[in-house]
Amino acid sequence: MSGRITGRALVLGGSIAGLFAARVLSETYAEVVVVDRDVLTGVEKTRQGVPQGRQVHGLLARGRQAIEELFPGITDELVAAGAGSGDVAGNLRWYFNGVPLARDESGMVAVTVSRPMLEFHVRQKVQDVPNVRFLERHDILGVTATGDGRRITGARVREPDTGIERELNADLVVDATGRGSRTPVWLTELGYQRVAEDRLKIGIGYTTRHYRIRTDPFGRDISINVIASPTLPRGAICGRHGDHIELTAYGVLGDVPPSDPEGFDAFLASLAVPDIADAARVSEPVDDPVSYQFPASLRRRYERLDRFPDGFVLLGDSVCSFNPTYAQGMTISALGALALRSHLRSGPPRSLDFLRELARDVLDGPWDLMTTGDLTFPDVPGERTLKVRMAHGLVAKVLDAATRDGKVASAYLRVAGLLDPPEALMKPAMLMRILRYSLGSRPVPVPAPRDGRERPAREPA
Missing domain, CATH: 3.30.70 (Alpha-Beta Plaits)
Structure with missing residues (x-):
C-alpha cells in the first residue's frame, strides 16, 4: 500500500481491542505481532484472560458500523453463524422505568452476538491477514526503551512453560492489555509523570x-x-x-x-x-x-501529560474502561482503531498527538454520556453540576416522550448508540416533538411483548 511503513508493530494483548489494532496496523506495517498470555488460535469459548466473556456484551449501532468498516461482510457472517439481527428501535424490546419505548423502523442494525463468538470471527479474519502473526502463551513483562527513555523500542516477554525470556523489537508498540494495563507503572519507571485517573x-x-x-x-x-x-x-x-x-x-x-x-x-x-x-x-x-x-469506570488521562514516549500508543480499556451496562467498550475499541488508521495515513504515529486525538474525537463524548447517566443514581459519588442536572431533566423528558412516539425513541437510541451526539436531541423539530409527547398529548400503540397484538402505552399524563 502507498502508506506502508517499513518495520514491525507489536500489539500487547490479543483481545478485541488488540485484534482491531492488528487489523489497522497490517495496512501500514510490514509485520504485525500480537502477543497474549492465552491460547488464541481456534478458541471459540470464553478465554481465561477474559473472565467477563461469559456475560452479555452489547454492540452499539456505531460499533457494528465500525467493525464492518474494519472487516467488510462480518455482519452477514455473524448472522449466518447464529447471531440475531434486527432494527434497534423495531426489534429490541426496551423498557425504561418499567415502561416500553414506542417502536419505530429506524434503519439502525442491531446484532445480538456473544463475546466469544464475535471475538472468534474477528480473530479468524485477523489471522487471515498475511503479515499478522500471533505469539501465544507468552507473558508480557514490560516495555523496552532507548537509553534516554524517549522512545519505546519493543517489549520483554516470557514463555511460562519454559521460563525463557526475550525481547521483541518494534517500531511501534500498542498497549491493548485492558483495564489491568501496566503502562502507568512502566512510564514512571522511565521517569515520566504518573498519569492522572478519573474514576x-x-x-x-x-x-x-x-x-x-x-x-x-x-x-x-x-x-x-x-x-x-x-x-x-x-x-x-x-x-x-x-x-x-x-x-x-x-x-x-x-x-x-x-x-x-x-x-x-x-x-x-x-x-x-x-x-x-x-x-x-x-x-x-x-x-x-x-x-x-x-x-468503577476508569479513564486514564494520557492526553494531559506534557511528555510521552514515541513509538507507543494505547487503545481500548487500557485507556478507558466504561460501565458495561452502556455497552460502549467494544464500540470504543473499534472507533479507536479507526482513529489510529486515520492518524497513520500521514506517516509514523506521533504518540502524544494520537492520544490527544483519541481523547477528543473518540472518548470524551461517550465518557460524558456515561457519567451523566450514572449520576442519575443518587448514591453514585460525583458532582451534579448545572450542566449535568439540565441533562438529567432533558433525558427524563426524552424518555417520557419516547414511550409515546417512535421517532423520539429512535432519536434517543441513535444518541445511546453513538451515531449522533446528544445535541441532536436539541434540534428545533426534535425538541418540539419531545415537548409535545412528554406533555402527554396522546398514547401511541406499542406492540405487546408476547402475542404480537398491539396495546396502548401508558395513559398520557
Missing part, C-alpha cells in the same frame, strides 16, 4: 445464565432490555442467539444478582417488568449462573 464508582454486579429456547418468548424481537433506573436500580438483558438465550441480570452499587439458580430466578422476578423472568421460566437452562463485578 466513577458504580459498583455494577452482573450474573449471566444461558438457556435453550423451548417456547419462543421473543416473537419478532431479538432482545429484551430492562434498563435499571434510580427508582429500581436493577436491570437485565436477554438476547437471542439462534435457538439459545444469553441472559445477564445486573444491579447497581453492590447489588449483585445471586449465582445460585433459585436466587437468580428471584432476582429476575424483582425486575420492573416480568418479560425476562417469563423468558427464563419457559426456557431450558444449560448452565449455572456466573457472576462478575465491575467496581
Whole structure:
C-alpha cells in the first residue's frame, strides 16, 4: 500500500481491542505481532484472560458500523453463524422505568452476538491477514526503551512453560492489555509523570445464565432490555442467539444478582417488568449462573501529560474502561482503531498527538454520556453540576416522550448508540416533538411483548 511503513508493530494483548489494532496496523506495517498470555488460535469459548466473556456484551449501532468498516461482510457472517439481527428501535424490546419505548423502523442494525463468538470471527479474519502473526502463551513483562527513555523500542516477554525470556523489537508498540494495563507503572519507571485517573464508582454486579429456547418468548424481537433506573436500580438483558438465550441480570452499587439458580430466578422476578423472568421460566437452562463485578469506570488521562514516549500508543480499556451496562467498550475499541488508521495515513504515529486525538474525537463524548447517566443514581459519588442536572431533566423528558412516539425513541437510541451526539436531541423539530409527547398529548400503540397484538402505552399524563 502507498502508506506502508517499513518495520514491525507489536500489539500487547490479543483481545478485541488488540485484534482491531492488528487489523489497522497490517495496512501500514510490514509485520504485525500480537502477543497474549492465552491460547488464541481456534478458541471459540470464553478465554481465561477474559473472565467477563461469559456475560452479555452489547454492540452499539456505531460499533457494528465500525467493525464492518474494519472487516467488510462480518455482519452477514455473524448472522449466518447464529447471531440475531434486527432494527434497534423495531426489534429490541426496551423498557425504561418499567415502561416500553414506542417502536419505530429506524434503519439502525442491531446484532445480538456473544463475546466469544464475535471475538472468534474477528480473530479468524485477523489471522487471515498475511503479515499478522500471533505469539501465544507468552507473558508480557514490560516495555523496552532507548537509553534516554524517549522512545519505546519493543517489549520483554516470557514463555511460562519454559521460563525463557526475550525481547521483541518494534517500531511501534500498542498497549491493548485492558483495564489491568501496566503502562502507568512502566512510564514512571522511565521517569515520566504518573498519569492522572478519573474514576466513577458504580459498583455494577452482573450474573449471566444461558438457556435453550423451548417456547419462543421473543416473537419478532431479538432482545429484551430492562434498563435499571434510580427508582429500581436493577436491570437485565436477554438476547437471542439462534435457538439459545444469553441472559445477564445486573444491579447497581453492590447489588449483585445471586449465582445460585433459585436466587437468580428471584432476582429476575424483582425486575420492573416480568418479560425476562417469563423468558427464563419457559426456557431450558444449560448452565449455572456466573457472576462478575465491575467496581468503577476508569479513564486514564494520557492526553494531559506534557511528555510521552514515541513509538507507543494505547487503545481500548487500557485507556478507558466504561460501565458495561452502556455497552460502549467494544464500540470504543473499534472507533479507536479507526482513529489510529486515520492518524497513520500521514506517516509514523506521533504518540502524544494520537492520544490527544483519541481523547477528543473518540472518548470524551461517550465518557460524558456515561457519567451523566450514572449520576442519575443518587448514591453514585460525583458532582451534579448545572450542566449535568439540565441533562438529567432533558433525558427524563426524552424518555417520557419516547414511550409515546417512535421517532423520539429512535432519536434517543441513535444518541445511546453513538451515531449522533446528544445535541441532536436539541434540534428545533426534535425538541418540539419531545415537548409535545412528554406533555402527554396522546398514547401511541406499542406492540405487546408476547402475542404480537398491539396495546396502548401508558395513559398520557
